Amino acid sequence: LRAAGYYTTNRAKTDYQFGVPFTIWDDLGRAAHWRNRRDRTQPFFAVFNIEVTHESQTFPTSPARKGKPLVTDPATIDLPPYYPDTPAVRQELARMYDNIADMDGRVGEILAQLEEDGLADETIVMYWSDHGDGVPRAKRSLYDSGLRVPLMIRWPAGMGATFVPGAVNDELVSAVDLAPTTLALAGLPVPVHMQGRVLVGPHAGPAPAYVFAARDRMDIEYDMMRSARDRRFLYIRNFQPELPYAGHIIYRNQSAIMQEWLRLQAAGLVRGAAALWMRDRRPPEELYDTHADPYQIEDLSAAAAHRDTLMRMRGAVQDWMTRIDDQGLINEPEMVQRMWPGGVQPTTAAPYIVPRMSTDAPARPATLAVAGPTELVIYVPTQGASIAWTSETGPEPRWRLYAAPILVHGPMTIRAKAIRYGYKESPETRLEVTAAAPSARD
Structure with a gap:
């Protein structure tokens, strides 16, 4: 999505196990939002992790619980038969339901922001959970209590959808389907290696026999x-x-x-x-x-x-x-x-920045003189690495995902870095583009 020109944001969970490659998100953190993009016409892909329903928020020691009386009556809960029926169990489940209601309100705030920005009729909204209930015998289990999650997709009528509002699809769906579905809805090709199927739209795949x-x-x-x-x-x-x-x-x-x-x-x-x-x-x-x-x-x-x-x-x-x-x-x-052979984390190789028309052996020159419009390509020897570049010279530049040759017309600075999952970030490669001296004939 980012390579296709989308502004990508994540507020803010990044439990990837390998750290956070800097090439993934344009905006990452507690304040990440589509509203932070410089160009308000740029399409965006915004993720909001609403953590009020995380299992930690039901723990007796959770700061979020202090001073918050229960709204859900523990006595009225339909208790699953696999739990002991005691007040302590019912109270924690009541807290879980209260947290769900709180989360629902926060979803409403995000939808209201889309309305305020005039984006509601041109934005696809997908709502789901990463696993089942955040309580014992649900989270971390392979029973339905751990794997069955809500999934809602709102496709605005203004985008030419043919779906019936409120319609329910009872096909088997897996979380691995969300990535190819998102790409397809954005009009992008789904990589052959990607697991999952497209769930909705003209490229929807057949329902599977299993998940x-x-x-x-x-x-x-x-x-x-x-x-x-x-x-x-x-x-x-x-x-x-x-x-x-x-x-x-x-x-x-x-x-x-x-x-x-x-x-x-x-x-x-x-x-x-x-x-x-x-x-x-x-x-x-x-x-x-x-x-x-x-x-x-x-x-x-x-x-x-x-x-x-x-x-x-x-x-x-x-x-x-x-x-x-x-x-x-x-x-x-x-x-x-x-x-990591020998327990040493590999480092991603430094990128090469070279003219697209170059016939020389790979090198990392510090300067490059150009006489006119020149395309530069960036590549890295580390297989599977992604590359980002910038022309800004400050200590905290805006890195752009490299997806196509860069056209330069005159003096400027090009900086590039690369990262592969599980590897250390590469050293930075820096190229100073200068104007070529006029030839004698000029």
């Missing part, structure tokens, strides 16, 4: 799970069945629900469906009929009547893992050694 999910290490706890979901059944493969269901995740232990669950477990007071998630071991496979069992309580993996379904979905997961070249079976130390 897939994965869970690996969570904080300090190693694990490996894969799942397939069709319209009725959920299949889970536990590659480490010797591990307990709940596991030991220190951060999650700040949850009042988790503390209550562990307290009851230690006292031998957990009963019924609430005891299932406290078990010390898991089966190698799990299978659930989500129509008959929406909370995934009854595991059918050992049921003879569902053996064909089990084998079909087992095969689907195996095929998917092969197709995407799943790296989960490689242990992390070996993975790190492959990426």
